[in-house]
Amino acid sequence: MSKTLVLGAGGQIGQMVVASLRDSGCEVRAQVREPARFSEGDSFGGSLQGIELVTGDLEQDISALFEGVDQVVFSAGSGASTGFDKTLLVDLWGACRAIDCARDAGIRQFVMVSSRGANNPDNGPERIKPYLVAKHFADKHLVESGLEYVILQPGRLLDEPACGRVTTVRPVDPAEQIISRRDVADAVLLSLGNEALNGKTIELFKGETELAEALAAV
Ligand SMILES: NC(=O)c1ccc[n+]([C@@H]2O[C@H](COP(=O)([O-])OP(=O)(O)OC[C@H]3O[C@@H](n4cnc5c(N)ncnc54)[C@H](OP(=O)(O)O)[C@@H]3O)[C@@H](O)[C@H]2O)c1
Numbered sequence: 001m002s003k004t005l006v007l008g009a010g011g012q013i014g015q016m017v018v019a020s021l022r023d024s025g026c027e028v029r030a031q032v033r034e035p036a037r038f039s040e041g042d043s044f045g046g047s048l049q050g051i052e053l054v055t056g057d058l059e060q061d062i063s064a065l066f067e068g069v070d071q072v073v074f075s076a077g078s079g080a081s082t083g084f085d086k087t088l089l090v091d092l093w094g095a096c097r098a099i100d101c102a103r104d105a106g107i108r109q110f111v112m113v114s115s116r117g118a119n120n121p122d123n124g125p126e127r128i129k130p131y132l133v134a135k136h137f138a139d140k141h142l143v144e145s146g147l148e149y150v151i152l153q154p155g156r157l158l159d160e161p162a163c164g165r166v167t168t169v170r171p172v173d174p175a176e177q178i179i180s181r182r183d184v185a186d187a188v189l190l191s192l193g194n195e196a197l198n199g200k201t202i203e204l205f206k207g208e209t210e211l212a213e214a215l216a217a218v
Helices: 012-023 084-104 126-143 181-191 211-216
Strands: 003-007 027-032 051-055 071-074 109-113 149-154 156-158 165-167 178-180 200-206
Touching: 003 012, 012 027, 012 181, 071 084, 084 109, 084 126, 109 126, 109 181, 126 149, 149 181, 156 181, 165 211, 178 181, 181 200, 181 211
Parallel strands: 003 027, 003 071, 027 051, 071 109, 109 149, 149 200, 156 178, 178 200
Antiparallel strands: 165 200
8 A cells, every 4th residue: 555645734635634644544644843733622623543643844854754655745835824935935935945855755646736827926926926836846846857746736825625626728707716625635636546647737726626536537
């Protein structure tokens, strides 16, 4: 059975991915910065059983986290409440170092949660351009790493239930460039171990096509 390392596992998408992997009986290692935050309550859908919780920080040496792992999900992000220093150190440099660690460890597949607009930051909202530039170069580093990869570039994330239907074509109206975190988590889960998706960079928005069908059609 393959083992998955989730970076940014304590985040909203990260927790969904970890909980789903655990619930399907898959081996999962979940990187968080402060494990004490997850010892009680409803983290990871209520239970830590079946989850290997590990402490790590993308601003530090994380190479040990990759030992014995087959596939990696990167769903970390510095978030909107931090400055551009963290955009550089986490979204760009932390991601690049994670990619290098994965390559050095011989990881089979790396699934990246990137962002809509990362392909061309000049066309994105000016307000988040530094973030898009960071995501752009992290994605580029992954593409050039020699790793098998899937890059998911979701639109603005919403805390809504899964819609289950998406489009991989960016809607013209920015207000429609949205998707629920649950749908992104499901796209990550469908990407893991899916060789047909390797080498693909996929924008994802709420849409009309069933998720698996939309991914397969890219
Ligand atoms: N917000 C949007 O509209 C949007 C759109 C497209 C793509 N994205 C991307 O989607 C991804 C996931 O989104 P989300 O809503 O699940 O994010 P989230 O809830 O903010 O989770 C991000 C996680 O990253 C972790 N993190 C931050 N700095 C770190 C560091 N130095 N080392 C290790 N982990 C660190 C945080 O860890 P702690 O739990 O320790 O704080 C947090 O758990 C992110 O990559 C984001 O950039 C977001």
